[in-house]
Amino acid sequence: MGSQFVDKDYLVRCSQKTLQTNEKGFFLQFANHVAEVAGKNWIKNVFGKLKTDRERIRIIFEYKPVKDAICETLLHVQEIYRKKSAEVSQKRRLQAEELLQKKEYAKALILGSQSILRAPPTGENPKIDDGFTLALSFWTRSKILMELKKYSWALQDVQAATKEGLPDNLKAEVFSRMAVCYKGMGEHNRAKISFALAERMLEGNTTELNKMQEYKATEYKEEKEIDRRVLPNVSGSPHKEFSSATEKISLKEEKGMGRYVVAKEEINTGDTIVVEPPYAACLLPDSFSTHCHHCFERLVAPVGCPDCSNIAFCKAECRDIAVSTYHKYECHFLDLLIGSGMSILCHTALRMITQNPLKKCLEACNNQSEEEIFKLCANSNLRPPEDFFQRSIMAIFLLRSLQKGGYFEDSEANENVVPNEEELCIGELLLFYLQMLQFNAHEIYETRHETTHRFRTAKNGYIAVGVYPTVALFNHDCYPAVTR
Ligand SMILES: [Zn+2]
Ligand SMILES: [Zn+2]
Known part of the structure; x- marks a missing residue:
């Protein structure tokens, strides 16, 4: 999806859906309660006047009525996950x-x-x-x-x-x-x-x-599975600046249009334009029992997390990477996160933190002008104060699960909801990611064939979401000339 988004009404209507997908979740109720405490005037005239994510996160813990309402609920955040039996x-x-x-x-x-x-x-x-x-x-x-x-x-x-x-x-x-x-x-x-x-x-x-x-x-012969995971090369030479893309494209930037990709030369049907790994990607909860939590491959003989029974991996290698990085912070909170009704984009924002060590995230936070991911548009100038407020509450809820999940080593977070300096930085990052992902995330599909080699009846199954820094530069088109 592109960086352009000028229809403000549409933005308000769609925005809430990108935070909360499940009406039954408790998050919306919680966010509405805090918004009521804050009052329409304060959200519009005080919170709404703030210019940076840093200020937005901070003021929530500075304005006592809001701070108290948040702490009251978040103090009770506890592990909820499917245990072994x-x-x-x-x-x-x-x-x-x-x-x-x-x-x-x-x-x-x-x-x-x-x-x-x-x-x-x-x-x-x-x-x-x-x-x-x-x-x-x-x-x-x-x-x-x-x-x-x-x-x-x-x-x-x-x-x-x-x-x-x-x-x-x-x-x-x-x-x-x-x-x-x-x-x-x-x-x-x-x-x-x-x-x-x-x-x-x-x-x-x-x-x-x-x-x-x-x-x-006796003769034994393995039923060979087809290895579908063969990555193609991009057509022609790789692009000088965007190494995952073909040199046949170039990047333009225009006022009101943001940054967008155009063809620099003739692109033929079947040309491969970009091949790139996601910066972060998350599996939909509906696919937890059928697909690998780490690489999204369909499960044949899955192995589990040693701790929870929520998820499965296609092989030990995927499990070992996940449980030694992001999953160790998410493991005990998966059912809480899903139960909150939050969208997959919120989970992806959280993953953008949990997949990196704290030190790396803090560096990213302090060098925002250097990091490619921060160049992706968030449309913050178009976002209404109510939306920003709700998004900030989501960032703080995610931050709380990080505190409780042990992401911050020497945190007093168990007793104290109010974040320290490092934690505030992470809250700020989460708030940016929540905005950016709304416009830059892509759905990930798998092609489902009823029988082998029958392409006409094949269907696309939506299984995950990912953010791809180069692909995100392509503008959205309802009748696109490229396929993913
Ligand atoms: Zn896997
Ligand atoms: Zn687990």
Whole structure:
């Protein structure tokens, strides 16, 4: 979407939707209450006269009636998230095993995955499965994946189960499952070694050794999935200033139009104009159970966050990046954030903070003229005071979840809602991001095919939102000549 936005009426009507998407959420009620306390006059004549986001955030904690109304509610902000449950995990695993017996593998995979996502870390609940619920869930799912001929996924689960700790009597079967998986993946040497190890452990057990002979004689072949994630190159040479774009474009700037992209030379049908990673992107809550929280790939055999049961990852690598960066601050607050009814753009604003260390955000805040992201338009001169006020309250609500989520290391935030200097800076950034994202975020779609290679019946599924610094320079067009 472009940087131009002159229809002021439209701006007011649409703006509220970009903060709150769920009417039932508590945020709107909270914001309306604070606005009532502040009074129309104060919002219009005092708050409305302020020129910078810094002043807007600060005055909220300086004007006592507003400050008290905010603190009263935000003091009670607490963790709300979906916790692990060994009981539920065990139940799902047993259901998965039943379906496995009935050869209903697709259903079994769903329940097996749920059992993994709900399982607490190993040892946390010794009353159930002796504390090995997670290991046993991986173990069960590996068998399901083998039946589905997804041998490389199955191998990962066998390895995960072993890592979490399996009882000694399953050790021989670990090697025989690994052998079959390697064979299915075409890694015959590794398959041979694993078979040999299994056989050594089974010495004297004729029934099991016979089974092993059977496995060795059987052909296994992985059902190959198509790797859809191949990034194209931009057509022609890369642009000198915008390295993610083709040199076939150039950037113009005009009063009343802002910055916008035009074609510098002939662009042919099918040319690739920009290929760029998002500066920040967030998955829609509706897609939490079907797509990877980190890379938005569709889930096949998901792994979970070690702490919450809200989200899932396509593979361990995605999980490890997420839980060591942004997700550690968001984890315990996901249900609170979703329950507030806030829009995905608000979550993306929060992500723009949580994905970076505090130090980096503070630097960005102090060097706003240097940072590319701050050049994206926020239309602050067109925004009415009521909208600004509501957005500031959202920024402060998000700031509160950061305080409680441990983003600020030496914060007294648990006792004290009123932010210190560093926290005020982050509040200011959040307020800017909330404005900027309204005009610069893009929806992320996945193409859903009913059957393979049938493009005519393919549908676009809206799964996430992202902000792309170069793509954001393209003006919005209702009949665009480019596709995303
Ligand atoms: Zn992923
Ligand atoms: Zn989590």
